Amino acid sequence: MLKSLEGLDHIVILTQDLDLAAAQWLALGFTLSPRGTHSAHIGTGNYTIMLGNDYLELLGVLQATDLNTPSLAFLERRGSGIERAAFTTNNAAAGVAALRDLGLEIQDPVEFSRPVTMPDGKSSVAAFSVFHWPANQHPADLRIFACQHHTRDTVWLPHLQQHANMATGILRIEIIAPDPGATALQLAQLIDGQAQPGKDGMHVATAAGRGEFVFLTKAAFLARHPSVSHDTLPNEGAVALVLKTQDLNAAARAAGGNAVVTAGSVTVPAGHASGVILVFEQ
Known part of the structure; x- marks a missing residue:
């Protein structure tokens, strides 16, 4: 960078x-x-x-x-x-x-x-x-x-x-893009960084211990987040924020009954987080 x-x-x-x-x-x-x-x-x-x-x-x-x-x-x-x-x-x-x-x-x-x-x-x-x-x-x-x-x-x-959900930092921002490779490269060039391929998208890191950007097609994003409705997503844009928590159970308790809880994450629908799909991971 x-x-x-x-x-x-x-x-x-x-x-x-x-x-x-x-x-x-x-x-x-x-x-x-x-x-x-x-x-x-x-x-x-x-x-x-x-x-x-x-x-x-x-x-x-x-x-x-x-x-x-x-x-x-x-x-x-x-x-x-x-x-x-x-x-x-x-x-x-x-x-x-x-x-x-x-x-x-x-x-x-x-x-x-x-x-x-x-x-x-x-x-x-x-x-x-x-x-x-x-x-x-x-x-x-x-x-x-x-x-x-x-x-x-x-x-x-x-x-x-200090947060009841035990959140401690930003892990990544997940962004829908029709062409994840080209869009990740655009961001990387703007900050003099690098775009790297991942399992299902393109990643742009920022610094050790800081959040990264992940660019995905809409289909790849929905595969990551099967609880999300296709109709609620834009054709492009930053749609999900993934935060690190020290305690996934605390995050689930704080998120309440609207959250989708799995073994590795807690997901809050965009309608309950100002238009943002909010995900906690430990």
Whole structure:
């Protein structure tokens, strides 16, 4: 990967109703941060679900702005679901320069922040610098960007990393693509990474201990997840999020009666997880 990237950072789950989404994920045994509101020029609000080295972001559009126009288009096209994947960057400016050297037209990093209430009740700030790959570069309808955390100590708070379902990190994002090989190669080239064939799809790793991307045909995805209905899936797009749990029984208890439990996994239908097929594995 690009030298300034350190692996998968977080997944953005865009929601049509932010507070309803928070209620759904709370019911699945996750601890959520208090609701945050981003800078006015971003126009969004969020809840975060902090894991080990990565996290999930439930995102809602609060005010239409130029910067969230693509998100509004996604909601119109797909409804709630996985809209974006973010990579950790240790230097947003260097990342932009490296991508420009590869011939990509990249905008300068965007700076923004949101207020945070710390465990002791004091007010602090979470501050970020992000850059997006070009809008026309979205492998299988998945936009990608990179995020530099200037205040990790206000984001990865220990009490927010404890979950009743015992989730500890992102294992993979499963993405439906008509041509998994070509789409995986597209993503790999955008991050200066590699696409590798797997048993039933193409894999793009990000870093040791960080989540990977798996590109599958719709048929291969359904073979992996026989409980999922064909009619509920898009022709392309990131549709499933697979998380690691320390205790599969705890995940099953937290997921409740709507989950499909097998010897090696717990699967929550998309209708109970903001349009995301959520899978726990140990």
